[in-house]
Amino acid sequence: MSSLAFTHVPHPAPVAPDARAAAIADPVFGRIFTDHMVSIRYNETQGWHDAQVMPRGPLSLDPATAVLHYAQEIFEGLKAYRLDDGTMALFRVQANAARFNASARRMAMAELPEELFIAAVREIVRADAAWFPPVEGGALYLRPFMYASEAFLGVKPASEYHFLVIASPVGNYFKGGAPAVSLWVSEDYTRAAPGGTGAAKCGGNYAASLVAQSEAIAKGHDQVVFLDAAEHRWIEELGGMNMFFVMDDGSLVTPPLTGTILPGITRDALLTLARDAGLTVREERYAIDQWQADATSGRLTESFACGTAAVVTPVGKVTRGNTSFTIGAGGPGQVTAMLKDKLVDIQRGRAPDPHGWVTRL
Numbered sequence: 001m002s003s004l005a006f007t008h009v010p011h012p013a014p015v016a017p018d019a020r021a022a023a024i025a026d027p028v029f030g031r032i033f034t035d036h037m038v039s040i041r042y043n044e045t046q047g048w049h050d051a052q053v054m055p056r057g058p059l060s061l062d063p064a065t066a067v068l069h070y071a072q073e074i075f076e077g078l079k080a081y082r083l084d085d086g087t088m089a090l091f092r093v094q095a096n097a098a099r100f101n102a103s104a105r106r107m108a109m110a111e112l113p114e115e116l117f118i119a120a121v122r123e124i125v126r127a128d129a130a131w132f133p134p135v136e137g138g139a140l141y142l143r144p145f146m147y148a149s150e151a152f153l154g155v156k157p158a159s160e161y162h163f164l165v166i167a168s169p170v171g172n173y174f175k176g177g178a179p180a181v182s183l184w185v186s187e188d189y190t191r192a193a194p195g196g197t198g199a200a201k202c203g204g205n206y207a208a209s210l211v212a213q214s215e216a217i218a219k220g221h222d223q224v225v226f227l228d229a230a231e232h233r234w235i236e237e238l239g240g241m242n243m244f245f246v247m248d249d250g251s252l253v254t255p256p257l258t259g260t261i262l263p264g265i266t267r268d269a270l271l272t273l274a275r276d277a278g279l280t281v282r283e284e285r286y287a288i289d290q291w292q293a294d295a296t297s298g299r300l301t302e303s304f305a306c307g308t309a310a311v312v313t314p315v316g317k318v319t320r321g322n323t324s325f326t327i328g329a330g331g332p333g334q335v336t337a338m339l340k341d342k343l344v345d346i347q348r349g350r351a352p353d354p355h356g357w358v359t360r361l
């Protein structure tokens, strides 16, 4: 399909340069937004149409809009970086475009041609290039998403969809490098079940995870770890990050993609980089009891979580009911740091890109 042409709607009053400079000097994740958004509409007769780069602003929705009732909504998250040489670049945008459509299929939504997804992402970065935070680790976090926009209360896949991309300037997720986080193992709530939507990046999965995340915070932890729904035994992932375990022989374990885990692009990149570095990598189930036993015996030396927003986050401590265990020395480990550096160096254009992950804009 030939890509749709984008109409550019001029912004009547973009944020003034000094106010923008103040906003991006120290951005808090997800609170500050750029001047523009991309919007593309879908209906069954016209297909994808009405592609616009326009001033960012509120949406006007009919109260019967399907997404507000039945939650047909999916999203993506990726970053545009400014490389050390000044060029702007995207990391693995094709993978995000493909995953978006995998999510769309699971949620019975219209698929967006991959080249249109990528064109939309390029358009927003071009429109808001002035919004890159001039700080170490700064990036434009891009949020493509799509919702069922048909006004109809009948229960069926909608016949109209609205796709948008918004952008948010972000600094380093954790200022001064990632501290080790403390995790709470949820034994009451699960995130995804076999046959469910765990592998789709849909808002509903997040809605279902929030009560468990709140419980973790209330108990003094940073994040929740979910176990599998059937046996409450196998480690799955956090609310929005995949998990890795580092053994004392230097090998790496991560839960396999069985349909209940979100197939993270950071997860995939780290698996590839670990293999490139000659590490043994196993995608296999890892039980919560085993994690505790291995951390206690020293057979497990490090654990970390990964995702686009925070990249790589070391795990320091895990609490399960009344018992807690510490991972390694409770701080960031060496293998974790090595893999993170390798990934960040490719993302920032400081290291060769043998897998063709970086798209310069």
Ligand SMILES: *Cc1c(COP(=O)(O)O)cnc(C)c1O
Pocket: 077, 201, 237, 238, 239, 240, 241, 242, 262, 263, 264, 265, 266, 267, 306, 307, 308, 309
């Ligand atoms: C987005 C997401 C991840 C991480 O995926 P990346 O592509 O690495 O950002 C992990 N788990 C869940 C539930 C997610 O929604």
